[in-house]
Amino acid sequence: MSVTVRVPAKVNVQLAVGGARPDGYHDLANVFLAVGLYDEVTVERADSLTVTCDGPDAGQVPLDRTNLAARAAGLLAARHGIAPDVHIHIAKDIPVAGGMAGGSADGAGALLACDALWGLGSSRAELLDICAELGSDVPFSLVGGAALGTGRGEHLTELAVGGTFHWVFAMADGGLSTPVVFGEFDRLNEGAAVPEPVASPGLLEALRTGDTAALAGALVNDLQPAALSLRPSLGATLDAGTGAGALAALVSGSGPTTAFLTKDEESARGVAAALLASGTCRAARVAQGPAAGARVVSRG
Ligand code: ATP
Secondary structure (H helix, E strand, O other), X not given: OEEEEEEEEEEEEEEEEEXXXXXXXXXEEEEEEEXXXXXXXXXXXXXXXXXXXXXXXXXXXXXXXXXXXXXXXXXXXXXXXXXXXXXXXXXXXXXXXXXXXXXXXXXXXXXXXXXXXXXXXXXXXXXXXXXXXXXXXXXXXXXXXXXXXXXOOOEEXXXXXXXXXXXXXXXXXXXXXXXXXXXXXXXXXXXXXXOOOOOOHHHHHHHHHOOHHHHHHHOEEOOHHHHHHHOOOHHHHHHHXXXXXXXXXXXXXXXXXXXXXEOOHHHHHHHHHHHHHXXXXXXXXXXXXXXXXXXXXXXX
């Protein structure tokens, strides 16, 4: 018997970052939007816990116990006093270390898939609790849609969205490490008074009403200067997308994937083609948001 779960990537339409706390973490106001780029996680019973992965970035995915999908299976099994003996296969379409929460998606996907495979019937609250233990972005991968994350980003409030937004994502060569980008944020802001992170009322209203132009004007990522400082070439990618007619461009999360909001699907296709032709990115993909969170798509 096998269970397959499909999980979306995310883009941060607002990422407001506070100063470093004494524990080294940063308080965030993090507005997540799930978008239609997906990983699929399939689990089946096996003699021991193993992980395989395929897809363009599969070579960069760890296949040992540090894989977030393996950690999710281990945590769920431990809570129920059972052995995590499953084979996990990840069909990976979300870029690795791209700032689109691909590892988090696999963690949430494996959790939901194992819960179904083992017939545990965990409540949503129990699953969300394990997600928060796995990482700040994992609860959102389970929930999908749109949500405001506060604290380290793991306290979620779901947000209503009044329309569909059309995006293009440009993938860069190589990844950027999230902790390194936060370190660069701290370096760039040393000695400065960093304001408390708060969600922008205008941005929340743009999501609620499905107003693309208003959302384009409100997109903000406080990590963008740090990502650009570490990877200056992303500036040319952002310029190529806006030059091709995107309404707005920003670095996705900690980067190096860049995100472009467009007025409609046709415009998105044009911006994707122009980005590819510009030679400033490795790949360009069109995707819509909001997308549904992790869900079982097949049982074999
Ligand atoms: P975020 O947007 O949440 O900051 P990201 O999209 O930048 O994350 P991920 O793709 O989640 O980055 O991967 C970050 C690192 O996590 C990888 O370099 C890899 O070493 C590790 N990792 C662990 N499990 C996975 C997984 N299932 N898929 C991808 N990377 C994983």
